[in-house]
Amino acid sequence: MSDQAAEKRKKLLLIVAGVAVLLLVGESLVLNPLIANWTARSTEIARLRKSVTEGRALIERGPRLQEQWKEMQAKSLPKEPAQAEQDLISAFDKWGRATNVELASIKPQWKRGANDRYSLLECRVDANGTVATLARFLYEVEKSPLALRVEAVEFSARDATGQKLGLGLVVTGLRLAPLEKKP
Numbered sequence: 001m002s003d004q005a006a007e008k009r010k011k012l013l014l015i016v017a018g019v020a021v022l023l024l025v026g027e028s029l030v031l032n033p034l035i036a037n038w039t040a041r042s043t044e045i046a047r048l049r050k051s052v053t054e055g056r057a058l059i060e061r062g063p064r065l066q067e068q069w070k071e072m073q074a075k076s077l078p079k080e081p082a083q084a085e086q087d088l089i090s091a092f093d094k095w096g097r098a099t100n101v102e103l104a105s106i107k108p109q110w111k112r113g114a115n116d117r118y119s120l121l122e123c124r125v126d127a128n129g130t131v132a133t134l135a136r137f138l139y140e141v142e143k144s145p146l147a148l149r150v151e152a153v154e155f156s157a158r159d160a161t162g163q164k165l166g167l168g169l170v171v172t173g174l175r176l177a178p179l180e181k182k183p
Helices: 002-075 081-099 131-142
Strands: 102-112 119-129 148-157 165-175
Touching (some): 131 148
Antiparallel strands (some): 148 165
């Protein structure tokens, strides 16, 4: 009987070893790829749901965004370069007179945009005044409805007491037209 019991035990151990090998192979060839696939699909589904949610929100905001874009286009500088320069110089002149700032010089220079859909009019303005008048002048520039961005501001004393100051201002205006090529 001991031979028969040993034979049964040997068969049982072979069956258990075979099942263990099958489970190990099944896990690495079937279960792990299924779990990885499930995780990847879950991630993709979450990404797509987020994308759909953002798309719906964009569609809902569409009319408001289009209205803002029209407003921004209306505030940009005119497409005609000479008219754009004239409008910006006239605006600086108006702000200077309104705030009692003495404008020493206004030097406009055209720059290319990052693409062909726009160009920039960079304007260097040198002005003189008191702290209060220059602060008011900067406020007028900032609150302007024109599409302007203040790039740099420099102050310097123009007298020994510091009562009269000089202002160096670099402002960029947006024009929704490409810069013309020189012939």
